[in-house]
Amino acid sequence: MAEKSVALGYRGVRIRMFVYEKKLQYPVKITNPNPKYAKIIITQYGGPDGELGASLRYLSQRFAMPYPELKGLLTDIGTEELGHLEMIGTIVYQLTRNLSIDEIKKAGFEDYFVDHTTGIYPQAASGTPWSAAGMQSKGDVITDLSENLAAEQKARTTYDNILRLVDDPDVREPIKFLREREVVHFQRFGEGLRLATDRLDSRNYYMCNPAFDKNCGK
Numbered sequence: 001m002a003e004k005s006v007a008l009g010y011r012g013v014r015i016r017m018f019v020y021e022k023k024l025q026y027p028v029k030i031t032n033p034n035p036k037y038a039k040i041i042i043t044q045y046g047g048p049d050g051e052l053g054a055s056l057r058y059l060s061q062r063f064a065m066p067y068p069e070l071k072g073l074l075t076d077i078g079t080e081e082l083g084h085l086e087m088i089g090t091i092v093y094q095l096t097r098n099l100s101i102d103e104i105k106k107a108g109f110e111d112y113f114v115d116h117t118t119g120i121y122p123q124a125a126s127g128t129p130w131s132a133a134g135m136q137s138k139g140d141v142i143t144d145l146s147e148n149l150a151a152e153q154k155a156r157t158t159y160d161n162i163l164r165l166v167d168d169p170d171v172r173e174p175i176k177f178l179r180e181r182e183v184v185h186f187q188r189f190g191e192g193l194r195l196a197t198d199r200l201d202s203r204n205y206y207m208c209n210p211a212f213d214k215n216c217g218k
């Protein structure tokens with residue numbers, strides 16, 4: 001997974017960057033390929049409630065977030081979601097490696113195969129390619145945090161549905177780990193929303209946006 005770091009750049013200027021750690025957040029070791037499972041699980045790579053949308057949503061929202069703790073929260077969770085994207089890509093890859101054409105046809109994997117062979121492409125289970133139109137960065141503290149709470153629950157529901165459809169423990173264990181992290185993120189965004197509303201006038205906090213309106217909450 002990736003994590004944020006600070007390094008010295010040209011002429012000693014401090015720059016923000018990501019460093020890459022060559023290790024998954026949770027191990028993925030799948031013995032039996034299964035393209036049917038891959039077609040379902042790809043939705044958490046590029047589907048409407050998947051990890052790509054989650055990471056880009058949080059890592060985009062953080063720029064306008066006025067409170068340092070919440071900016072840090074968005075950076076932490078957005079970075080972790082990139083690690084989850086990597087796990088999902090690894091699961092789909094391991095489920096589709098070394099397939100024969102007969103296995104591809106038998107599993108009904110031809111529609112994905114014809115466009116992407118066995119490469120990893122950000123799409124929903126329906127085949128719809130990933131689009132930023134499915135996520136939001138609104139620049140309003142309460143709006144963005146409320147969207148994130150809903151997004152975490154939608155991701156949790158998707159993982160629950162995957163667990164209803166998948167029997168292989170090699171696949172279920174990393175999916176269960178990812179499901180658990182969505183619950184933790186929901187809780188952390190809940191704390192973040194409380195922190196934001198505590199700073200605003202409790203009688204009218206929907207009437208101003210601390211990311212934009214001067215003196216909001218003061």
Ligand SMILES: [Fe+2]
Pocket residue numbers: 054081152155181182185
């Ligand atoms: Fe999450």
